[in-house]
Amino acid sequence: MRLSIIVTIAGGLLRGFGLMFVWPVVVAAYYREWSDLWGFVVAGAVAIALGQLMRLAHPEREPDLRRIEALAVVSGTWLVVAVLGAVPYVWVGLTPIDALFESMSGFTTTGATIFTDFSAFGRGLLFWRSLTQWIGGMGVITLFVAILPRLAMGVGQLFFAEAPGPTDEKLTPQIRKTAAVLWRLYAGLTAALFIALMLAGMSPYDAICHALTTLAAGGFSPNPLSVAGYDSSAVEWIICVFMFLAGANFALQFRALSRPGLLVRDEEFRVYGVVVLVATVLVTGFLWQAGGPLSTAVRQGLFQTLSILTTTGFASADFNLWGDQTRMVLLALMFIGGCAGSAAGGPKVLRHMLIGRYTLTELRRTLHPRAVLPVKASGKVISDTVMRTVLVFFLFYVLTFALCAMAVILLGADLVTGVTATMATLGNVGPGLGEVGPMASYGHLHPLSKLVLTGAMWVGRLEVLTVLALLRLEVWRSAHWRP
Amino acid sequence: MRIIIIGGGEIGYALAQALSSEHELSLVDNDPAVSDRFGLLDVQFLTGSGTSTRVLDRAGVKGCDLLIACTDLAEVNIVACALASQLGAGRTICFVSREEFAQTGEGRDSLSEHFGIDQIVWPEAQLADAIERIIMAPGAVDAGAFVDGAIRLLEFRLGAESPFVGRPISKLDLPYGVVIAAVHHGEATTIPRGRTVLDSGDKVVLMGTRVAMQTLQRQLAPGADTARLRRVTIIGGGDVGFRLAQHLDSAPGIGLTIVEHDRARGEMLAAKLENALVLQGDGTDLGLLESEEIGRSDVLVSVIDNDERNLLACLIGQQLGVGSVITRVSTPANLRLFELVGIDVALSARGAAVASVVHQIDGGRSSLLQVLEEGQARVVELTVPPQFRSTALRDFGLPDDAVIGSIVRGADVIVPRGEDRIEPGDRLLICTTGLSAEELGRLFAAR
Numbered sequence: 001m002r003l004s005i006i007v008t009i010a011g012g013l014l015r016g017f018g019l020m021f022v023w024p025v026v027v028a029a030y031y032r033e034w035s036d037l038w039g040f041v042v043a044g045a046v047a048i049a050l051g052q053l054m055r056l057a058h059p060e061r062e063p064d065l066r067r068i069e070a071l072a073v074v075s076g077t078w079l080v081v082a083v084l085g086a087v088p089y090v091w092v093g094l095t096p097i098d099a100l101f102e103s104m105s106g107f108t109t110t111g112a113t114i115f116t117d118f119s120a121f122g123r124g125l126l127f128w129r130s131l132t133q134w135i136g137g138m139g140v141i142t143l144f145v146a147i148l149p150r151l152a153m154g155v156g157q158l159f160f161a162e163a164p165g166p167t168d169e170k171l172t173p174q175i176r177k178t179a180a181v182l183w184r185l186y187a188g189l190t191a192a193l194f195i196a197l198m199l200a201g202m203s204p205y206d207a208i209c210h211a212l213t214t215l216a217a218g219g220f221s222p223n224p225l226s227v228a229g230y231d232s233s234a235v236e237w238i239i240c241v242f243m244f245l246a247g248a249n250f251a252l253q254f255r256a257l258s259r260p261g262l263l264v265r266d267e268e269f270r271v272y273g274v275v276v277l278v279a280t281v282l283v284t285g286f287l288w289q290a291g292g293p294l295s296t297a298v299r300q301g302l303f304q305t306l307s308i309l310t311t312t313g314f315a316s317a318d319f320n321l322w323g324d325q326t327r328m329v330l331l332a333l334m335f336i337g338g339c340a341g342s343a344a345g346g347p348k349v350l351r352h353m354l355i356g357r358y359t360l361t362e363l364r365r366t367l368h369p370r371a372v373l374p375v376k377a378s379g380k381v382i383s384d385t386v387m388r389t390v391l392v393f394f395l396f397y398v399l400t401f402a403l404c405a406m407a408v409i410l411l412g413a414d415l416v417t418g419v420t421a422t423m424a425t426l427g428n429v430g431p432g433l434g435e436v437g438p439m440a441s442y443g444h445l446h447p448l449s450k451l452v453l454t455g456a457m458w459v460g461r462l463e464v465l466t467v468l469a470l471l472r473l474e475v476w477r478s479a480h481w482r483p
Numbered sequence: 484m485r486i487i488i489i490g491g492g493e494i495g496y497a498l499a500q501a502l503s504s505e506h507e508l509s510l511v512d513n514d515p516a517v518s519d520r521f522g523l524l525d526v527q528f529l530t531g532s533g534t535s536t537r538v539l540d541r542a543g544v545k546g547c548d549l550l551i552a553c554t555d556l557a558e559v560n561i562v563a564c565a566l567a568s569q570l571g572a573g574r575t576i577c578f579v580s581r582e583e584f585a586q587t588g589e590g591r592d593s594l595s596e597h598f599g600i601d602q603i604v605w606p607e608a609q610l611a612d613a614i615e616r617i618i619m620a621p622g623a624v625d626a627g628a629f630v631d632g633a634i635r636l637l638e639f640r641l642g643a644e645s646p647f648v649g650r651p652i653s654k655l656d657l658p659y660g661v662v663i664a665a666v667h668h669g670e671a672t673t674i675p676r677g678r679t680v681l682d683s684g685d686k687v688v689l690m691g692t693r694v695a696m697q698t699l700q701r702q703l704a705p706g707a708d709t710a711r712l713r714r715v716t717i718i719g720g721g722d723v724g725f726r727l728a729q730h731l732d733s734a735p736g737i738g739l740t741i742v743e744h745d746r747a748r749g750e751m752l753a754a755k756l757e758n759a760l761v762l763q764g765d766g767t768d769l770g771l772l773e774s775e776e777i778g779r780s781d782v783l784v785s786v787i788d789n790d791e792r793n794l795l796a797c798l799i800g801q802q803l804g805v806g807s808v809i810t811r812v813s814t815p816a817n818l819r820l821f822e823l824v825g826i827d828v829a830l831s832a833r834g835a836a837v838a839s840v841v842h843q844i845d846g847g848r849s850s851l852l853q854v855l856e857e858g859q860a861r862v863v864e865l866t867v868p869p870q871f872r873s874t875a876l877r878d879f880g881l882p883d884d885a886v887i888g889s890i891v892r893g894a895d896v897i898v899p900r901g902e903d904r905i906e907p908g909d910r911l912l913i914c915t916t917g918l919s920a921e922e923l924g925r926l927f928a929a930r
Contacts, residue, residue: 368760369774370771371760371763372749372750372761372762372763373753373761374750374753374754376754380754381750381753381754
């Protein structure tokens with residue numbers, strides 16, 4: 001592993017990232033929040049300067065990127081981006097751990113917050129909070145692959161190391177074009193949601209913040225009561241539609257623009273639809289049984305199903321107060337997640353499908369020991385290598401979950417809080433149950449718990465293996481500066 | 484006609500055999516040793532490559548009526564046909580062995596259009612389709628359907644206990660609407676007369692209306708219950724096996740198992756087929772066939788590229804208790820041998836393909852519907868010319884080597900008896916062993 005190369009590439013990415021601070025500066029200036037504004041300026045300046053400095057590490061023509069180096073660039077960049085993104089929070093007086101938690105929660109589109117009193121924060125900062133989710137939704141690297149012409153080498157490696165889910169889909173022969181196409185679709189959908197929310201009566205500021213966090217499947221809301229705070233069924237229905245899209249494969253959606261039939265033919269999309277349907281029916285049924293009109297039960301059932309399944313984490317009601325049957329369904333949804341290649345987190349529908357099919361295949365093999373039994377998805381054979389990665393992913397996902405939950409509970413959280421907080425952060429969902437429910441915050445947890453959960457968000461967003469591959473001692477023993 | 488044949492393999496030889504008496508043939512092959520075999524036939528033999536303009540020139544490609552390229556390599560055939568059509572051959576027929584060549588796109592995209600090939604023949608596909616027809620007609624050794632399924636053709640092998648054995652045909656108790664179109668006895672296929680007596684071991688070809696044929700099928704193959712799930716095992720996932728599997732994979736009521744030796748090929752098959760079970764192993768591996776209960780199959784199809792192994796696989800299958808076995812034969816001489824040792828159906832890839840090409844050359848206005856018994860008999864369709872005067876069938880005086888299986892008049896389908904009339908404009912389905920369709924056409928025109 002050649003550190004100089006990793007640093008150089010990460011530096012280029014950071015410089016680009018620094019420019020992102022222009023937007024909160026504009027918003028803060030618009031609302032005349034001058035003291036907050038300087039926080040963004042400082043953070044942006046540091047990012048650009050640091051990036052520039054890092055680019056000096058290896059000024060010659062760049063050689064090819066190795067796989068482990070690509071993983072290091074992606075993991076490292078996400079970490080540094082989260083740290084720099086935390087600067088504006090520290091600027092307004094949050095402790096560094098809280099700031100890092102909030103920042104990481106933003107970039108990983110988790111939506112878990114330590115905020116309790118939203119009135120203490122300016123509009124510029126709350127906008128920045130939403131923007132971080134939007135950037136993280138499609139992926140920091142994907143964004144810069146699309147916009148930075150300098151980044152030529154190892155682009156494919158970086159792109160796929162960051163991509164959510166076991167896909168290696170290219171929409172165009174060139175990765176850069178693919179990234180640009182995906183970002184355009186993402187931005188287009190965001191703009192559509194913004195307009196729809198405005199028409200539904202939201203203020204432009206609230207509309208843009210929700211548009212940014214919905215498409216990212218993030219779930220930050222500038223309103224302390226989340227979407228429930230607007231008390232508008234129109235807003236909830238609109239957000240339902242866009243949450244559904246955010247949880248579906250963007251590449252598939254792009255191709256479906258010209259051939260809508262592809263959606264129905266895609267097996268993952270079909271399963272995703274069935275999961276949404278079944279969970280909605282269950283949640284609605286339980287809510288209706290508990291009392292209240294059917295129309296409200298349907299709306300809240302669909303909204304909360306989509307919000308949790310796509311790992312967005314908006315709340316249209318305090319689902320922590322719902323019955324245990326309903327909460328169990330939501331907990332199960334957290335463990336499923338959205339589609340591969342979407343903005344959603346979690347283990348992904350496709351992985352569940354593949355593991356299910358693999359299991360059936362193995363059962364069939366006991367009857368026919370000599371049979372050739374490939375695992376297929378949408379008619380394509382899943383190679384043994386990919387299947388192995390999926391299995392290992394699951395193993396480590398569960399292992400990480402168990403270890404983090406144990407740590408959080410040992411540090412003082414109760415059982416429900418500890419388990420759901422870990423699941424909600426590792427799966428990038430956001431709100432959990434118990435003391436970290438949708439109307440509560442993560443603020444009261446032990447500082448070490450917050451660090452553990454910050455790590456869980458990072459590992460969860462980068463799909464576990466990207467980060468865990470770097471934990472091997474062997475990798476660091478072989479690390480050296482010069483190529 | 485002046486015809487050039489490129490490639491002196493089995494197909495080239497069979498074509499030469501069928502065509503040399505009537506037409507002027509030139510045969511081109513790389514291998515001079517091949518020429519010995521053609522010495523007995525009245526053909527001009529040229530040694531050289533069919534893709535060389537010089538050789539084609541010597542063969543007289545300029546102004547020849549037809550060039551048939553039938554070497555083992557599809558690419559060579561395509562190049563030869565493309566060159567020939569540039570050099571002035573009248574028509575070109577190209578034999579291919581793989582699907583990508585046979586797939587014909589639309590207009591300018593199609594391979595044939597692009598290279599100036601008039602017709603592409605894919606013998607393996609014809610073989611696979613023939614096997615599929617047979618599988619779909621339980622109990623029969625060959626099957627066909629014409630006039631949108633209104634007329635069915637079935638060929639049965641008669642067992643010793645069959646009600647058909649030992650009586651003249653005129654005394655048989657056939658359902659109304661069925662005719663016996665041809666009888667295969669020993670090595671020869673003939674059109675039967677009323678006095679013909681059928682023997683055990685003979686194969687009879689019957690044509691008739693759909694309903695009548697169903698009744699007949701219950702009579703002749705009582706065990707064949709079509710409602711039950713039928714297990715089909717294919718040994719060998721090559722071109723023929725794969726195409727057959729693709730067709731049977733989605734067919735309702737069929738449980739398909741394929742045994743393929745090559746691991747990579749097996750993976751390809753498993754990837755492309757939805758429901759079939761692909762087993763990796765040798766089709767003659769008794770342990771594998773036993774543990775997978777291949778013996779419970781209703782039909783076993785062995786289509787490996789090796790006659791000996793096919794025979795072995797079939798015999799093992801029969802030992803294990805398979806209902807019926809179908810196999811492919813590459814060497815024509817083995818065909819008879821295979822049937823002698825009890826293989827239910829033995830087919831060669833080349834038989835049907837060669838017969839269809841020959842029919843095209845000599846067929847005149849009729850169209851070929853089906854080839855029977857490796858080309859010994861054919862079912863053709865012919866339209867009665869308008870100037871023909873209406874005649875009763877018994878007065879028509881049809882030659883001995885042809886029989887009218889059915890008459891299609893507008894929407895009506897008639898399985899004719901002696902008193903039925905042939906009217907101008909009728910479409911006749913004729914089963915014939917010897918007569919070229921052109922001769923039949925002349926027969927109608929003369930009256």
